[in-house]
Amino acid sequence: MKKPRLKIGVFGISGCAGCLLSVLFEDCFKQIVRLVDIKAFPMIKEEGYEGDFDYVFIEGTVCFDEDIMALNALRKRAKKVVALGSCACTGGVPSIKNFLDQEKVMKLVYPAHNHLKTEPPTPIDQHIKVDYYLPQCPPDKQEIVEFIKCIAQGREFKPYRDPVCFECRRKGNVCLLTKNEICLGPITNGGCNALCPSHGVTCYGCRGACKDANIKAYLAMLKEMGYTDAAMHDKMNTFAGLQFKEQEGDASKWLEK
Numbered sequence: 001m002k003k004p005r006l007k008i009g010v011f012g013i014s015g016c017a018g019c020l021l022s023v024l025f026e027d028c029f030k031q032i033v034r035l036v037d038i039k040a041f042p043m044i045k046e047e048g049y050e051g052d053f054d055y056v057f058i059e060g061t062v063c064f065d066e067d068i069m070a071l072n073a074l075r076k077r078a079k080k081v082v083a084l085g086s087c088a089c090t091g092g093v094p095s096i097k098n099f100l101d102q103e104k105v106m107k108l109v110y111p112a113h114n115h116l117k118t119e120p121p122t123p124i125d126q127h128i129k130v131d132y133y134l135p136q137c138p139p140d141k142q143e144i145v146e147f148i149k150c151i152a153q154g155r156e157f158k159p160y161r162d163p164v165c166f167e168c169r170r171k172g173n174v175c176l177l178t179k180n181e182i183c184l185g186p187i188t189n190g191g192c193n194a195l196c197p198s199h200g201v202t203c204y205g206c207r208g209a210c211k212d213a214n215i216k217a218y219l220a221m222l223k224e225m226g227y228t229d230a231a232m233h234d235k236m237n238t239f240a241g242l243q244f245k246e247q248e249g250d251a252s253k254w255l256e257k
């Protein structure tokens with residue numbers, strides 16, 4: 001008898017919906033609908049399914065109490081949870097707020113919405129158990145398809161663990177550090193095929209901090225190149241500041257004076 005297809009849900013909390021859209025691109029969606037049974041995807045399907053899931057994919061950052069409630073409810077219904085995109089995996093762009101004066105941000109960015117009760121923006125694994133991570137902003141469609149193929153075929157999904165520089169050097173790109181630009185490639189997880197440096201743009205760390213990166217040595221090198229602490233940390237805060245900060249091990253230096 002044919003094995004039933006895995007039951008999947010694709011949801012978003014506070015985010016821009018770019019990750020959800022990545023799943024929906026024709027070349028991605030056409031392949032995954034054949035492999036799994038998409039039971040819930042509020043962006044494209046009417047809600048109504050109330051059962052459990054084998055896998056739930058979640059986009060977005062925790063910014064409000066409602067996000068935490070939504071996460072807890074989804075966790076209870078899912079055998080496995082997949083963090084989809086930088087926001088869910090590392091906090092993404094919203095997590096920049098952690099490194100600024102939060103009141104000042106509310107007044108400057110949301111002058112008409114000061115009544116909003118917000119949480120410090122955090123990745124979803126600070127609130128619920130996460131089983132898999134598909135980082136990047138937006139996530140890579142091929143990686144989403146590969147992940148779904150793995151789970152559908154019962155194969156182990158192996159996340160890319162080498163820094164962006166590995167793929168960048170393999171492609172023969174001229175290193176942007178030699179042009180005196182801050183590139184986060186040496187301390188960032190690869191797997192994007194060095195997307196940004198291959199187009200002459202420095203890496204902003206959207207795939208998260210490489211676990212064995214020597215961040216102190218990296219920062220010392222940037223200092224020798226003439227960069228200030230503020231310039232380095234501004235760059236590192238863009239997508240994965242919370243992770244880089246944790247790895248650097250000295251939180252105080254990151255906070256706005």
Ligand code: SF4
Nearest residue numbers: 015018085086087137
């Ligand atoms: S990771 Fe990027 S594309 Fe996905 S929700 Fe966050 S900002 Fe949008």
Ligand code: SF4
Nearest residue numbers: 165168175176183185
């Ligand atoms: S450009 Fe960036 S990613 Fe490429 S080798 Fe240099 S530091 Fe590494």
Ligand code: SF4
Nearest residue numbers: 192196203204206207
């Ligand atoms: S090069 Fe860096 S910022 Fe660009 S996609 Fe890769 S990890 Fe993200």
